[in-house]
Amino acid sequence: MVEVLQYAKRRVDALRGDHEARRIHEDDLGTHFQLLILVVAVVFPIAVALAVSTKQTGVITGVGDLLPGSYAVENYREVLVDYRFGRFMWNSLAMSVVIVVGKLAISVFAAMAIVYYRVPYKDLVFLFILFTLLLPVPVRFIPLFQLMNDLGWSNTILAITVPYLASATTVFILRQHFLSIPTSIVETAKLDGVGPLKFMLFVLLPMSKGVLVGVSIIMFVYAWNQYLWPLIIIDSEANQVAQVGLQLLQGDVQGGQLSWSLVMAGSTLTLLPPLLLMIVFRKPLLETFSIQQK
Known part of the structure; x- marks a missing residue:
């Protein structure tokens, strides 16, 4: 049983x-x-x-038109050479690199000061930094436009980079990461008499490589996709960026009909740099999002 x-x-x-x-x-x-x-x-x-982007005109009338065409080389050559889209992409790359480097340097110093040093009213300062996230970017365009004109920076790379060097989001992400570093490491560095610059270069930065790479990718994509401010402050077509260059492609009507194949070729070229970066550095990017979520 x-x-x-x-x-x-x-x-x-x-x-x-x-x-x-x-x-x-x-x-x-x-x-x-x-x-x-x-x-x-x-x-x-x-x-x-x-x-x-591989079609002759880019007009889609049926499912069969979604198959690749035979005009890929011609369309991309026309966009890059005849419409000088390569120059637009180079301007966007220069703008994005300057913004990433400058914003990263400023944000690292700001987050380190907020976390590790006795700064008067630093909590209030940090709240004020976060408060700037509530201000829509277009609200600042009128005073920024006047400031750029007064400084003589209009139609220059300074006008499309300097206003973006401060980032509350980057400061917040780095602050959260610095708080997750064990305090024993910080105390050991203090006992060894390590100064602020050495502490940043030999302790913080080596322990923050993944987060710094992830934040840099986020900042690069944000800078690369800028459209409205460069459209306002840049007058010369030769100094324009890729996103505005797409609008210029759309504005060039051939025989009264928009050439969607050229527009899609330009859109594909614009998509490639941030897409490649996000694919190559996907692991540190996911690590950065996890820190921000915590």
């Missing part, structure tokens, strides 16, 4: 385990299906843009 009960118990446990495994498998299938839908929704517009 005891053996029968034990056998029945084993069968029940086995059936329960099979049911639990089946439920987990169904949950995994549902999750993967949702991720597949999300990937298709994100990739499909990019695939359409790539296909259109």
